[in-house]
Amino acid sequence: xxxxxxxxxxxxxxxxxxxxxxxxxxxxxxxxxxxxxxxxxxxxxxxxxxxxxxxxxxxxxxxxxxxxxxxxxxxxxxxxxxxxxxxxxxxxxxxxxxxxxxxxxxxxxxxxxxxxxxxxxxxxxxxxxxxxxxxxxxxxxxxxxxxxxxxxxxxxxxxxxxxxxxxxxxxxxxxxxxxxxxxxxxxxxxxxxxxxxxxxxxxxxxxxxxxxxxxxxxxxxxxxxxxxxxxxxxxxxxxxxxxxxxxxxxxxxxxxxxxxxxxxxxxxxxxxxxxxxxxxxxxxxxxxxxxxxxxxxxxxxxxxxxxxxxxxxxxxxxxxxxxxxxxxxxxxxxxxxxxxxxxxxxxxxxxxxxxxxxxxxxxxxxxxxxxxxxxxxxxxxxxxxxxxxxxxxxxxxxxxxxxxxxxxxxxxxxxxxxxxxxxxxxxxxxxxxxxxxxxxxxxxxxxxxxxxxxxxxxxxxxxxxxxxxxxxxxxxxxxxxxxx
Amino acid sequence: xxxxxxxxxxxxxxxxxxxxxxxxxxxxxxxxxxxxxxxxxxxxxxxxxxxxxxxxxxxxxxxxxxxxxxxxxxxxxxxxxxxxxxxxxxxxxxxxxxxxxxxxxxxxxxxxxxxxxxxxxxxxxxxxxxxxxxxxxxxxxxxxxxxxxxxxxxxxxxxxxxxxxxxxxxxxxxxxxxxxxxxxxxxxxxxxxxxxxxxxxxxxxxxxxxxxxxxxxxxxxxxxxxxxxxxxxxxxxxxxxxxxxxxxxxxxxxxxxxxxxxxxxxxxxxxxxxxxxxxxxxxxxxxxxxxxxxxxxxxxxxxxxxxxxxxxxxxxxxxxxxxxxxxxxxxxxxxxxxxxxxxxxxxxxxxxxxxxxxxxxxxxxxxxxxxxxxxxxxxxxxxxxxxxxxxxxxxxxxxxxxxxxxxxxxxxxxxxxxxxxxxxxxxxxxxxxxxxxxxxxxxxxxxxxxxxxxxxxxxxxxxxxxxxxxxxxxxxxxxxxxxxxxxxxxxxxx
Numbered sequence: 001x002x003x004x005x006x007x008x009x010x011x012x013x014x015x016x017x018x019x020x021x022x023x024x025x026x027x028x029x030x031x032x033x034x035x036x037x038x039x040x041x042x043x044x045x046x047x048x049x050x051x052x053x054x055x056x057x058x059x060x061x062x063x064x065x066x067x068x069x070x071x072x073x074x075x076x077x078x079x080x081x082x083x084x085x086x087x088x089x090x091x092x093x094x095x096x097x098x099x100x101x102x103x104x105x106x107x108x109x110x111x112x113x114x115x116x117x118x119x120x121x122x123x124x125x126x127x128x129x130x131x132x133x134x135x136x137x138x139x140x141x142x143x144x145x146x147x148x149x150x151x152x153x154x155x156x157x158x159x160x161x162x163x164x165x166x167x168x169x170x171x172x173x174x175x176x177x178x179x180x181x182x183x184x185x186x187x188x189x190x191x192x193x194x195x196x197x198x199x200x201x202x203x204x205x206x207x208x209x210x211x212x213x214x215x216x217x218x219x220x221x222x223x224x225x226x227x228x229x230x231x232x233x234x235x236x237x238x239x240x241x242x243x244x245x246x247x248x249x250x251x252x253x254x255x256x257x258x259x260x261x262x263x264x265x266x267x268x269x270x271x272x273x274x275x276x277x278x279x280x281x282x283x284x285x286x287x288x289x290x291x292x293x294x295x296x297x298x299x300x301x302x303x304x305x306x307x308x309x310x311x312x313x314x315x316x317x318x319x320x321x322x323x324x325x326x327x328x329x330x331x332x333x334x335x336x337x338x339x340x341x342x343x344x345x346x347x348x349x350x351x352x353x354x355x356x357x358x359x360x361x362x363x364x365x366x367x368x369x370x371x372x373x374x375x376x377x378x379x380x381x382x383x384x385x386x387x388x389x390x391x392x393x394x395x396x397x398x399x400x401x402x403x404x405x406x407x408x409x410x411x412x413x414x415x416x417x418x419x420x421x422x423x424x425x426x427x428x429x430x431x432x433x434x435x436x437x438x439x440x441x442x443x444x445x446x447x448x449x450x451x452x453x454x455x456x457x458x459x460x461x462x463x464x465x466x467x468x469x470x471x472x473x474x475x476x477x478x479x480x481x482x483x484x
Numbered sequence: 485x486x487x488x489x490x491x492x493x494x495x496x497x498x499x500x501x502x503x504x505x506x507x508x509x510x511x512x513x514x515x516x517x518x519x520x521x522x523x524x525x526x527x528x529x530x531x532x533x534x535x536x537x538x539x540x541x542x543x544x545x546x547x548x549x550x551x552x553x554x555x556x557x558x559x560x561x562x563x564x565x566x567x568x569x570x571x572x573x574x575x576x577x578x579x580x581x582x583x584x585x586x587x588x589x590x591x592x593x594x595x596x597x598x599x600x601x602x603x604x605x606x607x608x609x610x611x612x613x614x615x616x617x618x619x620x621x622x623x624x625x626x627x628x629x630x631x632x633x634x635x636x637x638x639x640x641x642x643x644x645x646x647x648x649x650x651x652x653x654x655x656x657x658x659x660x661x662x663x664x665x666x667x668x669x670x671x672x673x674x675x676x677x678x679x680x681x682x683x684x685x686x687x688x689x690x691x692x693x694x695x696x697x698x699x700x701x702x703x704x705x706x707x708x709x710x711x712x713x714x715x716x717x718x719x720x721x722x723x724x725x726x727x728x729x730x731x732x733x734x735x736x737x738x739x740x741x742x743x744x745x746x747x748x749x750x751x752x753x754x755x756x757x758x759x760x761x762x763x764x765x766x767x768x769x770x771x772x773x774x775x776x777x778x779x780x781x782x783x784x785x786x787x788x789x790x791x792x793x794x795x796x797x798x799x800x801x802x803x804x805x806x807x808x809x810x811x812x813x814x815x816x817x818x819x820x821x822x823x824x825x826x827x828x829x830x831x832x833x834x835x836x837x838x839x840x841x842x843x844x845x846x847x848x849x850x851x852x853x854x855x856x857x858x859x860x861x862x863x864x865x866x867x868x869x870x871x872x873x874x875x876x877x878x879x880x881x882x883x884x885x886x887x888x889x890x891x892x893x894x895x896x897x898x899x900x901x902x903x904x905x906x907x908x909x910x911x912x913x914x915x916x917x918x919x920x921x922x923x924x925x926x927x928x929x930x931x932x933x934x935x936x937x938x939x940x941x942x943x944x945x946x947x948x949x950x951x952x953x954x955x956x957x958x959x960x961x962x963x964x965x966x967x968x969x970x971x972x973x974x975x976x977x978x
Contacts, residue, residue, distance in 0.1 A: 064957040066883055068967075072957070138877040145876065152924065160924050164916070171912055175875070176905050183886060183901070187893045 003059030006049050007074045007129060010084070013042045014091075014122035018115045025111040032099045035114050039092025042121070046088035050081050055481055060131060070192060072138060075131030077194065078481030079264070079333050083257050084128035085478075086337045087250050090344055091121050093457045097348055098241035100453030104355040107239055112149055117242075119146040124250040127257065133182050133192040133266065137174070140222070140254060144170045147251055150242045151235045162234040169231040170221045178219025178258075181212050185266065194261060198268025209267070210277035216262045217281055217318065222255025224311045225318055226288040233307040240351030243303060248310055248343035253336050256317035260332055263321040264482055273324025279410070282322035286416040289315035293423040300361045302350045305427060306343065312420060313339045313386065319413060320401050326483040328404030333479035334472070335397035338385065341464040342394055345382030346428070348458045349375045352450030362431055367440025369432060371447040374455060376435040378462040383428035385465040387421055393468025396476070488532070492545040492558040492614050495529045495568060496624075498522045499575075500607035506600035515596035516583050519603055523579045526610065527572040534565040538965065542972075544616070552616070553677035559616030563820065563969035567613045567743045570827045574735040575606050577831065577944040582728035584938050585838050589640050589726045598638055602729060604631035609740045618666045618752070619676045621744060625662065625708065628740075629655045632733060636725040641846075647720035654717040658707030665701030668693050669752075681752050689757050698762060701748055709741035711805060712775030715798045722794035727838030730790060734797050735831035739823045742804050746816070749808070750973045759811045768809035773903055775802030780910035784917070789837055789847040792914055793830065796873060799907060800826045806904070807888050815891035817963075817970040818884065824962050825872070825880040828955065832869040832948035836862050839937035839945055849917055854927025858934040861942055863922045865949045870915035872952045875908045879956040883963065 017038030024030040053059070053076060063072040076084070098117075102110055123146055126139030144167060152163035186192055188208070189199045200209060217225065224232045235247050246252075263272050272278045289312045296308035313335070320332025352375045353359055357368060369376035385392035388399075398417065405413040449455065468475065487494075502522035506515040537543060537560055545558040560568070582602070586595050608628025612621050633655065637648035670676055672693050673684040688694055703714075710718040718738075722730045749758040759765045779798035786792035800822070807819030839862045840847045840855065856863045872879035885908060892901040936942070955962045 064878075066878065066957055066959050067886055068959075068963060072878075138882075141876050142878075145871065149923075155924050160920060164920070167916065168912070171874075171876070172909050175908050175912075176902070179885070180889065180898075180901055180905055183889045184893050184898070187890055 004061045006045060007059060007061040007076070010042065010045050010049065010125050010129065011074075011122055013038050013045065014118045014125065018118035018122070021111060021114045021118060028110065031111065031114060032095070035095045035118065036092055036099075038118065039095050042125075043088040043092060046084045046125075049076065050085055050478075053081070063135075067134065069190070070132070070134050070186065072135045073131040074126070074129040074135065075194070076129050077265075078478050079257070079260060080128040080130070082333055082475065082478050083253060083336055084125055086253070086340045087121065087124045087128065090245055090249055090340065090461070093460050094241050094245040094344070097244070097351070097454050097457030098239075100451030100455075100457075101241055101351050101355055102239065104451045104454075105239070107153070109153065113153060113239065116146050116149045117245075120150070120246060120250060124254060127254045130194075132194060133185065133262070136258060136261065137178060137182060140174060140178075140258065141171070143251060143254060144174070147242070147246055150246065151238045153239055153242070154237060159237045162237045165234045166231045169228055173219050173221030173228055176219070177215045181215035181219055184212060184215075192266075194265035196265065198271050199266055200268075200271065206275055209271065210275050213267065213272070213275060213277055213281070216266075217259055217322075220255045220258040220262075222251050223259055223318055224252060224255065224314050225285060226291060226311075229288070229292070229311045232311055233304050236303040236307050240303070240347060240354060243307075244344045244347035244351065247307070248347050249340045252310060252314055253340060256314050256321070256332070257336060259318055260321045260329065264329055269324055269326060269329060269483065272322065273408070278322045278324055282319050282410065282413060285315045285319035285322060286413050288312065289319070289416055289420050290423075293420055293427065297423070297427045300363050302353070302360055302362050302365075302431070303347070305362060306346055306350060309386070309424070309428060310343055313343065316398075316401055316417070320404055323404045323408040323410065325404050325407040327400050327407050329483055330476070330479045331397050331400030331404050333482055334400060334475055337475055338393040338397040338468060341461055341468060342382045342385035342392070345378055345458060345461040345465060346386070348454065348461060349379040349382065352454050352458065355454070356450045357447045362434070365431060365435050366438035367435065368447070369435035369437075370440065372449050375450055375458065376432045378458045379435075380429070380432035381462050381465055383424070383432065386428060387424040391469045392465045393472065394465075395469060396472045490545070491529045491533055492543055492560050493547060495526050495533065495572065496607055496611045496614055498526050498529075499603045499610065503600045503603040503607065506596050506603065510596045512587065512592060512595040515599040516579070519582070519599045520579050522603060523572065523575040523606065526606075527576040530565065530568040530572040533560055534569050534965070537562050537565040538968070553675050553680040556620055557616040557677055557679075558614050559678070560614055561969070562965060562972055563743065563746065564613050566820070566965050566969055567740065567823065568610060570739060570824055571606070571609050571613065571736045574732060574827055574831050577947055578728055578732040578735075578835070581731070581835055581838065581941050581944040584940055585728045585842055586726060588842050590638060594638060598635055598726065598729070601631045601635035601638075602732065604628070605635065605732070605737070609736055612740050612744055616678050617676055618669065618678055618681060622659070622663055622666055625744075626659055628737070629659060629708070632737065635729050636721050639724040639726050639729075641724045643720070644724035647724045651717040651721045654707055654714075658704045658714075661700045661704030661707070663704075665697045665699075665704060668697030668700065672697070678747070678752050682754065685753060685757070689761065695762065698753055698758070702745070702764065705741055705745045705748065708738075709745060709805075710738055710798055710801055712771050712778065712798060712802060715775070715779070715801075718798060719791050719794040722797065723788055723791040727834070727841045731831055731834035731838055734794070734834050735827040738797065738801055739827055742801070742808075742819065742823050746808065746820070746973060750816075755811060755974060765809045765811050768805050769900070772802040772804075772806035772809055773900065775799060776806065776907040777903065777910070780907050780914070783914045784910060786914070787848050787850070789840075789849065789852065789918065790834070792918075793833055793837065796911065796914065797830060799911070800830070800873075803884070803888060803904070803907070806900070807891060810891045810895060812891055812894060813967070813970050813974060814887060814894055816974060817966045818887035818891050820966040820969055821887055821963055822884040824966065825884045825952075825955065828880050828948055828951050829869050829872040832865055832945060832952055833873065835941070835945045835948065836865040836869060839941045840866075842937055842941060843934050849921045850925070851928070852918065852922050853925035854922070855934065856923035858927070859936050862937050862945065865945045866922065867919055868949045868952060870911075870918065872956070874911045874915055877956065878953065880952045880962070882956055883959050887963070
């Protein structure tokens, strides 16, 4: 199988999984098997696509043509392929983790949970492989709606409020800004196809382009660029697997992915470099990186701290996209993958700690490393990868981003990235250090390691963090294909 | 194929003649059967007409064989056939839904009369659409209006009476204005045939009489249209009418008024007169925007779901009027497209609300608490309809928004585009109130006994829901016909 049928199946498999989950709702073991098997099949499909695709003549799948001359179509390109690979790989891993977590935590409505999860993955695949901006937007909105029941999973007042903020900010920015920018682009150029080098001719004034760029960047609310970041910490009320896969990988990466995609394929890197407004947006991204780091330091709640850390890391990618140099874009693209592995590990660990030790606060973790050594070790590795220290994957993307700031001549932003690494050490690495070196508050409370299923998942993503350091070459080549 | 030649008038006559039959039977079951057959036959006729018109061009039918402009001409062009299709399709689906709904909401001895009145409304609406005669428009408008006053007053809440009376007063003022307007035109031209009027008006266009006629007509139609600020009758009328009636009226009545507005603006007076000599585009734009924002905002604070959706209808009419006010091909076709799509979404929403009402009585934000589990299909329909109302892809509402915003941007009216999108976000606010209530609020103590709505109600609801999704993805018919109809209406190209 290759080309268009492969694309069809990549969309269909998660949808079929959603249906399968609903049909097997009375038999939890079968239901979870459906999810995991579908996840593995999906990843194999995506990997096959990545292995067999010819970038000169990528396959195209046309789904429909809702606007005259503008089709809903999937056309893979390197950056999207990268995103699809990451999301496709981490879905089955997260599903395995979720089995352990959801059962140990006695969560209600698990069928709804797995169904919405599968639909979200389908939407993420659509975003990753979208051939034009309209298709991306359609799947982007489906992702917002499909993740809503996951955010409000607990169904209590806090979850309801979080859901309101979540949907309000994500839909508000996407309908208010992105849709407007998209229709404006269509009206100016008559195309929304992702085209290497951009779609705007020379007759579009730089004032209009600046306005459009601002609309696009803020319209991608999922990128959590300040001041539209509040939904992400709010969404942490969701069960941890959701925070892990969706709010560290699929949803937030869909946001920064959109920004990268718009910068490279609608504007063109050179055009971005010419626009004065892009420096301002890069500076705003730098500000987001620092401010979110400072907020993260003040958070005692582990998941809230991780959420602000994510906001800060997303700022890296936005910054990379706004630099207008190839190293920045490649670095941003690679950071999608590197940060995904690092942060999902951290969330997995946070969830494991919650399930096994019933602790949610950083200050309660003293000495936990002796009871849950594997979890804490994994947390340490994930944190180091996010800091950007070798031998972990995060090194490379950070390296490239720093190089990008130097190429673009933004010395200040180089400083911001360096400072941010230090801050990361302070608020992330300090957590496992606490766990290993401080004396526990109480003895003999019977805390044991997390459920096996969860530990397997943690092991996989942690190994990923290490492997991506030594085998970063394929990723680099894939990301490099963006600017070829 | 003699009978087929008479379709333009049959589509009106079938419901008109079936109405007295219902009264004669005066029993629910036979009256329902009569209404069903009349509406489905009309639907079939409308489908055939649309195919015929898009193949062969405009159909002119001489009533009684008298040649226009002396005799009455029925004239069905692409736009007319399109609107006829919407009206008859909604009527056919609502009739399926109405049997169980009316049994529950109306005393048994009056059901047949509700059907009769509903058929008269239906006949009036198809009549307005099919006729090519200005006075005939007035006659059919009165038929549909009088029948709708009657049918609204039959709602089970006693406030239905005052709502119907309010509508009667305002509707009569509107009808009178329309009559005066037509009278003034007749005075100046001596003709009532629309084509003939269009040919003769330019000579006398620069007179105060014609300008006054134009003003009377548009204000009168504006009342029927519930154009802000002439919409005051609508929320109460929709809120207290029987559920099936609300669904039917919301999806058709205002749409036909939009059709009448387009017909008079572009077909009779001509774009040159309506938009250049009279500052009508600016007025419409301001009123449209005011309607979108104010009515959406009011909808956010409604407790009664039917009232909420009624205010939302006022806002949606604002979108259509805004599209017309752009006076461009894209703008007008966006308005026509929204006529179609809004019929789908509001039809689905009001039918879903009717299905809820069938099980729980009064539908308020607090009374639907927790029903997401008890009536999953009905509530899911409410959600999809709501998403379409917001304009989330891949629903029909998204396509409407797309073309409307595109139309505003074509004229560099980006603040207007922004306001349109803000309207969407307000829709998000009120739709989400329903979603939260239905899925997250604690159900009332007696909600345990609530079951899913009967199948005969779910089928029409879901037919419309699926249409919302289908026409959000495949727009060949909805957009294609709207564009062609616009080209015809605006005089090709332009």
